[in-house]
Amino acid sequence: xxxxxxxxxxxxxxxLVAGALAGDRRALARAISRVERDDETGRSLxxxxxxxxxxAHRVGITGPPGAGKSSVIAHLVAAFRAEDRRVGVICVDPxxxxxxxxTLGDRVRLMEFHADPNVFVRSMASRGxxxxxxxxxxxxxxxxxxxxFDPILxxxxxxxxxxxxxxxxxxxxxxLQVPGLGDxxxxxxxxxxEIADVLVVNKADRPEAERLxxxxxxxxxxxxxxxxxxxxxRLLRSSATTGTGIDQLVAAIHAHRQWLExxxxxxxxxxxxxxxxxxxxxxxxxxxxxxxxxxxxxxSSVVDEIASRRRSPGEAIQGLLAGLDExxxxxxx
Amino acid sequence: xxxxxxxxxxxxxxxLVAGALAGDRRALARAISRVERDDETGRSLxxxxxxxxxxAHRVGITGPPGAGKSSVIAHLVAAFRAEDRRVGVICVDPxxxxxxxxTLGDRVRLMEFHADPNVFVRSMASRGxxxxxxxxxxxxxxxxxxxxFDPILxxxxxxxxxxxxxxxxxxxxxxLQVPGLGDxxxxxxxxxxEIADVLVVNKADRPEAERLxxxxxxxxxxxxxxxxxxxxxRLLRSSATTGTGIDQLVAAIHAHRQWLExxxxxxxxxxxxxxxxxxxxxxxxxxxxxxxxxxxxxxSSVVDEIASRRRSPGEAIQGLLAGLDExxxxxxx
Numbered sequence: 001x002x003x004x005x006x007x008x009x010x011x012x013x014x015x016l017v018a019g020a021l022a023g024d025r026r027a028l029a030r031a032i033s034r035v036e037r038d039d040e041t042g043r044s045l046x047x048x049x050x051x052x053x054x055x056a057h058r059v060g061i062t063g064p065p066g067a068g069k070s071s072v073i074a075h076l077v078a079a080f081r082a083e084d085r086r087v088g089v090i091c092v093d094p095x096x097x098x099x100x101x102x103t104l105g106d107r108v109r110l111m112e113f114h115a116d117p118n119v120f121v122r123s124m125a126s127r128g129x130x131x132x133x134x135x136x137x138x139x140x141x142x143x144x145x146x147x148x149f150d151p152i153l154x155x156x157x158x159x160x161x162x163x164x165x166x167x168x169x170x171x172x173x174x175x176l177q178v179p180g181l182g183d184x185x186x187x188x189x190x191x192x193x194e195i196a197d198v199l200v201v202n203k204a205d206r207p208e209a210e211r212l213x214x215x216x217x218x219x220x221x222x223x224x225x226x227x228x229x230x231x232x233x234r235l236l237r238s239s240a241t242t243g244t245g246i247d248q249l250v251a252a253i254h255a256h257r258q259w260l261e262x263x264x265x266x267x268x269x270x271x272x273x274x275x276x277x278x279x280x281x282x283x284x285x286x287x288x289x290x291x292x293x294x295x296x297x298x299x300s301s302v303v304d305e306i307a308s309r310r311r312s313p314g315e316a317i318q319g320l321l322a323g324l325d326e327x328x329x330x331x332x333x
Numbered sequence: 334x335x336x337x338x339x340x341x342x343x344x345x346x347x348x349l350v351a352g353a354l355a356g357d358r359r360a361l362a363r364a365i366s367r368v369e370r371d372d373e374t375g376r377s378l379x380x381x382x383x384x385x386x387x388x389a390h391r392v393g394i395t396g397p398p399g400a401g402k403s404s405v406i407a408h409l410v411a412a413f414r415a416e417d418r419r420v421g422v423i424c425v426d427p428x429x430x431x432x433x434x435x436t437l438g439d440r441v442r443l444m445e446f447h448a449d450p451n452v453f454v455r456s457m458a459s460r461g462x463x464x465x466x467x468x469x470x471x472x473x474x475x476x477x478x479x480x481x482f483d484p485i486l487x488x489x490x491x492x493x494x495x496x497x498x499x500x501x502x503x504x505x506x507x508x509l510q511v512p513g514l515g516d517x518x519x520x521x522x523x524x525x526x527e528i529a530d531v532l533v534v535n536k537a538d539r540p541e542a543e544r545l546x547x548x549x550x551x552x553x554x555x556x557x558x559x560x561x562x563x564x565x566x567r568l569l570r571s572s573a574t575t576g577t578g579i580d581q582l583v584a585a586i587h588a589h590r591q592w593l594e595x596x597x598x599x600x601x602x603x604x605x606x607x608x609x610x611x612x613x614x615x616x617x618x619x620x621x622x623x624x625x626x627x628x629x630x631x632x633s634s635v636v637d638e639i640a641s642r643r644r645s646p647g648e649a650i651q652g653l654l655a656g657l658d659e660x661x662x663x664x665x666x
Contacts, residue, residue: 043647050645138646267640274639274646275632279623281650283616289654290612299608299658307600307607312383313471314376317614321622323660324653325632 053145060166063176068202071240088149091123093157167195168276172256174198179208204237382479389478393499396509401535404573421482424456426490500528501609505589507531512541537570
């Protein structure tokens with residue numbers, strides 16, 4: 001394939017990468033679109049951005065629909081802007097106002113952001129499925145990271161099969177809960193408490209909020225291990241409509257980053273994010289390989305052996321994994 | 334590991350495999366439980382069953398909750414028993430009566446089946462997640478297939494992310510639709526029509542049934558390619574409460590199997606099932622590898638390189654896939 005001109009001069013010319021790195025917003029948006037498309041040009045672009053990434057603090061904001069994630073994010077963006085940070089927002093939640101339908105208040109806030117060159121909002125809610133979405137989210141985060149956005153807020157839907165997927169995408173995870181979405185603590189789905197670094201009872205002015213707060217506090221105290229070097233999950237109240245509690249949330253996010261850096265946990269999380277991304281990409285690639293070419297090309301002799309019962313799927317897998325491990329151990333896959 | 338006694342004499346002794354092959358129902362149930370557990374013994378057992386499988390007709394029954402899948406399956410089991418076939422049922426739908434809650438009528442039918450040695454019902458709705466479930470379903474189908482159950486009916490939930498997963502598990506796919514679950518044809522989610530070999534409007538005595546039937550017929554006629562060697566999707570009406578239309582459904586399932594065999598499509602489907610299983614197992618294994626050991630073992634040097642930005646995830650993946658392809662092309666992974 002002939003190299004796209006925008007890539008060719010990406011290391012210093014006027015192409016998309018150079019433009020994006022120089023702060024050209026249109027170049028950034030176009031580069032992200034290419035990266036999202038995940039074609040050859042997109043992958044070449046990503047490979048140019050990737051070495052410059054690795055500094056941004058990725059913050060996952062998750063919670064069920066109606067928890068007020070977008071309103072909280074709007075407040076967070078304003079708060080980080082007041083600290084003169086450049087803020088990226090990636091929205092992976094299809095029910096989010098960022099992805100379409102929005103309240104008037106959210107729309108007004110979003111319009112403000114659109115005019116601010118130091119805020120970049122990207123909604124990818126309608127792009128592809130599961131594994132594909134996680135892979136694309138990571139890729140877009142690398143681009144925003146490379147051009148200097150920090151923090152990067154990632155809004156995901158805290159329900160469904162992959163509610164804990166955000167833990168593979170973010171250094172810090174904020175889980176929003178709201179009273180009245182069911183029987184208090186039961187709304188906290190399995191696995192969500194485990195990934196929370198900060199737990200927020202939003203819409204705290206609702207009548208049942210205090211009971212939810214107490215229940216969550218009780219659950220957290222059960223899980224608490226005093227004396228260890230572990231992070232203690234922060235439990236907060238907020239009201240996104242009035243802005244109450246946002247300062248504490250910003251402080252908790254900062255505190256978590258500081259804890260990550262001071263304890264060396266930042267390094268562990270970087271490795272965890274890298275491992276998650278590798279796993280996601282590998283699984284997606286395998287799925288695509290089988291979907292695109294079908295059994296007819298490449299892998300067909302193995303598929304034939306399995307279909308004709310000369311070899312079991314388990315035996316085939318063992319051999320394949322041994323091969324992967326071998327390549328991995330060599331450190332040069 | 335010391336070989337489990339039930340495996341050791343599995344090739345002719347009194348162990349689980351031999352017992353199951355000889356028609357011992359308890360041995361079969363225990364063997365399936367071990368296979369489901371997917372530990373070393375389970376995999377050894379599966380490897381003994383697998384070469385004897387490959388004859389059974391796997392029929393997927395899918396549709397939204399409330400479509401009456403379990404009632405239809407109960408009728409199908411009775412119909413196939415009347416033909417003196419041994420019938421296996423694997424239920425992957427967590428909302429199914431087979432998995433728990435059931436109407437009195439379904440319970441009574443299920444109790445009849447329990448007394449019949451030529452019917453074997455296995456519910457695995459609560460076992461593991463997504464990919465894991467598909468892998469386990471295929472494994473259990475191999476066991477039932479090896480011991481002579483044919484057909485094997487697989488009940489899956491026709492909604493959610495993997496609604497088309499059943500196409501990788503069954504030779505023939507029956508999609509149930511019911512009137513009144515929304516705005517008629519819109520209830521037919523994307524991808525479901527594509528996988529249907531037989532399309533059934535169940536609860537056809539409901540007032541809106543005719544409209545749904547007409548809409549589906551119109552959609553099918555648009556997709557029809559006359560003159561080709563393709564299978565024409567059968568569109569049927571049924572009422573599982575009265576048993577109306579079950580004969581036509583049985584006939585359609587037989588006709589589809591006959592078409593598969595006469596056109597050579599059976600062979601293609603076997604390969605498709607083998608490829609799907611290989612893909613599912615490989616993806617699950619990769620996920621487990623990253624989950625279990627974490628980045629610390631084995632793959633850690635690559636993860637380090639990615640985390641430290643010395644290499645991009647995309648580059649690592651390219652190398653890994655090239656390695657997989659190489660092993661596959663050699664035909665001896």
